[in-house]
Amino acid sequence: FAFQFPRLRISWGLHLRLRLLDQNLVKTAMAVKGSVAAGHFIALFCIIAVLPSATAIKIYTRNKVYGVRGEDVRLSCYFWSWEWLSDDVTLSWSFRPEGSRETISIFHYNNGVPYIPNEREFKDRVEWVGNMGWRDGSIKIKNLDFTDNGTFICEAKNPPDIVGSPSSVQLVVYEKGPVQAGVVTGAIVGAVLGLALLIVVLIYLIKCLMGRRRVPVKDISIVEKGKSGKAASGRQGQVVYASLDQSSKKFHSEKKSKGVEGSKKEKK
Amino acid sequence: MLILLALICVLHVATIVMLFISTIDSSWYIMGTNSTDIWKKCIYVNNSYSCVDVTDYENQDYLRAVQALMILAVIFSCFSIFSFLVQLFTAEPRRRFFITGGIHMLCCLCVMCAASIYTAQFPQPKSQWTAGTYGYSYILAWICFCLSFINSIIYCVLRKKGDD
Numbered sequence: 001f002a003f004q005f006p007r008l009r010i011s012w013g014l015h016l017r018l019r020l021l022d023q024n025l026v027k028t029a030m031a032v033k034g035s036v037a038a039g040h041f042i043a044l045f046c047i048i049a050v051l052p053s054a055t056a057i058k059i060y061t062r063n064k065v066y067g068v069r070g071e072d073v074r075l076s077c078y079f080w081s082w083e084w085l086s087d088d089v090t091l092s093w094s095f096r097p098e099g100s101r102e103t104i105s106i107f108h109y110n111n112g113v114p115y116i117p118n119e120r121e122f123k124d125r126v127e128w129v130g131n132m133g134w135r136d137g138s139i140k141i142k143n144l145d146f147t148d149n150g151t152f153i154c155e156a157k158n159p160p161d162i163v164g165s166p167s168s169v170q171l172v173v174y175e176k177g178p179v180q181a182g183v184v185t186g187a188i189v190g191a192v193l194g195l196a197l198l199i200v201v202l203i204y205l206i207k208c209l210m211g212r213r214r215v216p217v218k219d220i221s222i223v224e225k226g227k228s229g230k231a232a233s234g235r236q237g238q239v240v241y242a243s244l245d246q247s248s249k250k251f252h253s254e255k256k257s258k259g260v261e262g263s264k265k266e267k268k
Numbered sequence: 269m270l271i272l273l274a275l276i277c278v279l280h281v282a283t284i285v286m287l288f289i290s291t292i293d294s295s296w297y298i299m300g301t302n303s304t305d306i307w308k309k310c311i312y313v314n315n316s317y318s319c320v321d322v323t324d325y326e327n328q329d330y331l332r333a334v335q336a337l338m339i340l341a342v343i344f345s346c347f348s349i350f351s352f353l354v355q356l357f358t359a360e361p362r363r364r365f366f367i368t369g370g371i372h373m374l375c376c377l378c379v380m381c382a383a384s385i386y387t388a389q390f391p392q393p394k395s396q397w398t399a400g401t402y403g404y405s406y407i408l409a410w411i412c413f414c415l416s417f418i419n420s421i422i423y424c425v426l427r428k429k430g431d432d
Binding site: 184188 | 332333335340374
């Protein structure tokens with residue numbers, strides 16, 4: 001159906017045509033509605049049909065996290081489950097040191113209670129900062145040291161949704177925070193451009209201020225050369241007079257014989 | 269008059285293009301098939317290039333300065349062509365293109381500083397790169413310096429055509 005605008009059809013058969021067009025539009029609208037409803041049904045059907053294979057729990061963590069020795073780092077872990085969050089939802093964090101093949105469990109959450117085992121390596125350093133309601137299972141490791149270099153694995157289970165692979169985040173501990181590659185360069189470029197902008201703005205301001213003081217002289221030159229500075233000279237009529245008296249010599253020395261000037265002078 | 273204007277525009281655009289190439293392409297210093305740049309080092313290994321960030325030079329500060337200056341040169345040259353077009357169509361007649369010339373002169377200075385710093389500091393005396401030659405990006409940078417200098421002088425001397 002091609003859409004036709006009723007406005008364009010101006011003729012004596014307008015009434016009839018409008019009615020036809022209306023019917024066309026109504027038919028089109030109904031067809032569109034029908035197709036949209038059908039689309040909804042199809043989408044819903046697809047979701048329901050596909051649902052069993054998509055009910056795996058999905059866990060999201062960052063790939064690499066940088067920490068500074070002696071400071072804290074937050075390891076974030078978010079999960080998504082198609083099922084409602086039940087009371088039996090569990091979340092656990094384990095740690096695999098760099099170069100080792102064994103993992104130790106450092107955090108477990110079950111039944112609304114976080115369990116921190118206080119192993120000798122992570123004694124009093126793990127803190128639960130997540131919120132199960134927001135599907136956020138983040139922990140914070142305090143007072144980092146170089147022995148914390150390694151992989152942290154986050155795993156979550158939400159019965160009956162228990163299929164899902166854990167996600168790991170690698171922690172790298174630096175002596176001093178590394179400056180990202182582009183930061184210094186970007187800072188220099190930004191500073192220079194900012195300085196240039198500042199200078200431009202200053203020059204513009206100074207020009208404005210100087211311009212305001214010198215406006216009477218400008219008006220004379222505009223009037224003398226016959227350009228249309230009507231508005232300006234109209235506003236500053238009295239000032240033009242005063243300046244004309246003072247600088248009458250300059251006016252006479254110009255000697256540009258244009259009738260417009262003479263008439264303007266007489267008007268004022 | 270029109271020919272002169274066209275020539276200046278073409279020269280300016282050529283300068284901008286060369287600056288872009290010089291900044292982006294990894295060819296400031298070449299040794300065989302390996303090349304190093306102000307952004308990364310590329311080594312030809314097993315029929316493919318493997319590039320790493322240039323982060324383990326001893327004097328990183330100079331490298332950051334060269335990077336920043338080249339970027340500033342590109343930015344200033346783009347600004348100057350915009351301001352040239354703006355001034356061409358909106359400035360009063362018989363005015364000189366001082367703003368354009370000034371910005372282009374800044375660009376020229378930036379390129380000169382960048383290329384000079386690179387010449388003075390790189391390659392490192394004790395690094396593995398001392399046996400090579402300067403690549404075409406480096407040469408382009410110096411050419412851009414000359415062209416932009418000439419261009420900015422022309423802008424400062426050129427006058428917009430007057431009504432009478």
